[in-house]
Amino acid sequence: MASISSLFTSLSSSFLFLFSFATSQSILLPTDRSNQAQNCPSSSSEPLSYNYPVIGIVTHPGDGASGRLSNATNASYIAASYVKFIEAAGARVVPIVYNEPEEIIAEKLKLVNGVIFTGGSAKTGPYFERIKNVFQIILDRNDEGEHFPLLAICLGFELVTKAVSKDNNILERFSAKNQASILQFVDNAATNISIFQRFSPQLIEKLSTDCLAMQNHIFGISPQRLQTNDALSNFFRILTTTPDKDGKIYVSSVQAYNYPVTALQWHPEKNVFEWGVSAIPHSEDAILVSQAVGNYFISEARKSSTRPSMKKVLDNLIYNYAPRFSGAVGSGFDEVYLFQ
Numbered sequence: 001m002a003s004i005s006s007l008f009t010s011l012s013s014s015f016l017f018l019f020s021f022a023t024s025q026s027i028l029l030p031t032d033r034s035n036q037a038q039n040c041p042s043s044s045s046e047p048l049s050y051n052y053p054v055i056g057i058v059t060h061p062g063d064g065a066s067g068r069l070s071n072a073t074n075a076s077y078i079a080a081s082y083v084k085f086i087e088a089a090g091a092r093v094v095p096i097v098y099n100e101p102e103e104i105i106a107e108k109l110k111l112v113n114g115v116i117f118t119g120g121s122a123k124t125g126p127y128f129e130r131i132k133n134v135f136q137i138i139l140d141r142n143d144e145g146e147h148f149p150l151l152a153i154c155l156g157f158e159l160v161t162k163a164v165s166k167d168n169n170i171l172e173r174f175s176a177k178n179q180a181s182i183l184q185f186v187d188n189a190a191t192n193i194s195i196f197q198r199f200s201p202q203l204i205e206k207l208s209t210d211c212l213a214m215q216n217h218i219f220g221i222s223p224q225r226l227q228t229n230d231a232l233s234n235f236f237r238i239l240t241t242t243p244d245k246d247g248k249i250y251v252s253s254v255q256a257y258n259y260p261v262t263a264l265q266w267h268p269e270k271n272v273f274e275w276g277v278s279a280i281p282h283s284e285d286a287i288l289v290s291q292a293v294g295n296y297f298i299s300e301a302r303k304s305s306t307r308p309s310m311k312k313v314l315d316n317l318i319y320n321y322a323p324r325f326s327g328a329v330g331s332g333f334d335e336v337y338l339f340q
């Protein structure tokens with residue numbers, strides 16, 4: 001009975017609400033709406049929040065499938081998970097094909113509001129040279145006053161660590177292949193800056209108990225080594241650390257002090273978009289982690305003052321390429337974009 005009477009109360013209050021609404025403001029039929037101005041200004045009018053952000057993703061050598069898709073010596077790829085991760089946060093992608101001529105890469109970088117360095121294995125050679133060169137362009141643009149963010153993931157973290165320290169032997173070995181892990185905050189303030197701003201307090205708590213961060217690396221850097229390297233410790237603030245399979249602690253997330261540069265040893269894109277390895281966490285919390293990182297990074301890209309020609313953007317978008325389904329051949333990625 002109680003529930004019926006409370007149902008009645010709520011029905012009658014909604015009826016009263018409708019009634020008072022109808023008397024104070026006559027009900028509009030769809031055809032009457034035309035002279036009611038829809039006052040939603042175009043989202044591009046806010047100068048400091050550009051709502052058409054485009055992200056450059058640097059391709060990685062190879063086909064991403066150990067020769068199952070292509071053996072072309074100049075082939076390079078982007079795992080589609082990075083692309084979808086960016087798209088899901090409200091941005092589009094321009095591939096930066098690492099082995100294209102420097103002038104073309106410079107032109108493409110003028111079309112983008114932020115850059116991603118992906119995971120992978122190429123630690124030396126032309127790829128590392130290209131990453132260093134693009135990293136310098138990113139720093140220069142920030143020094144010139146543009147807010148131009150970088151998200152460096154896994155191998156990207158390692159290469160940026162090498163580039164900042166100018167020490168090709170700075171990395172150490174860790175045992176963290178295909179392992180979901182926790183993230184330990186080095187101090188509470190770390191939750192207030194960088195990607196972790198977008199995490200709810202509950203999710204921040206869970207990061208230190210639940211394995212929500214996907215790791216897949218055999219190199220890394222310990223907090224001690226980072227802190228005792230002047231170049232690195234002046235450049236990066238350590239946000240989180242993580243124990244590897246042997247309990248050895250490595251740095252898992254860093255944020256530059258003076259640049260919108262975030263580097264993660266872990267893979268935010270995999271939780272949502274990669275299914276080939278059973279260790280990848282896909283729980284609702286794991287998905288929230290991915291989305292919070294994507295949303296943070298694109299919020300940084302919206303602050304960039306680059307306003308490229310839309311025609312040039314369209315000509316260079318990743319939509320000019322079709323992803324290939326590579327999950328069925330067990331390549332490690334579900335889909336890849338190939339450039340060759």
Ligand SMILES: *[C@@H]1O[C@H](CO)[C@@H](O)[C@H](O)[C@H]1NC(C)=O
Binds near residue numbers: 069
């Ligand atoms: C690449 O080379 C390997 C080894 O020779 C071969 O098994 C594979 O089929 C080749 N891949 C393609 C796409 O042709």
Ligand SMILES: *[C@@H]1O[C@H](CO)[C@@H](O)[C@H](O)[C@H]1NC(C)=O
Binds near residue numbers: 188192
């Ligand atoms: C984080 O920011 C909030 C809101 O600005 C503040 O109340 C809190 O003290 C900060 N926490 C730390 C650890 O700095």
Ligand SMILES: *[C@@H]1O[C@H](CO)[C@@H](O)[C@H](O)[C@H]1NC(C)=O
Binds near residue numbers: 074099
């Ligand atoms: C790769 O090599 C092929 C054949 O030599 C060439 O047509 C293509 O443009 C090259 N692609 C890249 C990305 O360098």
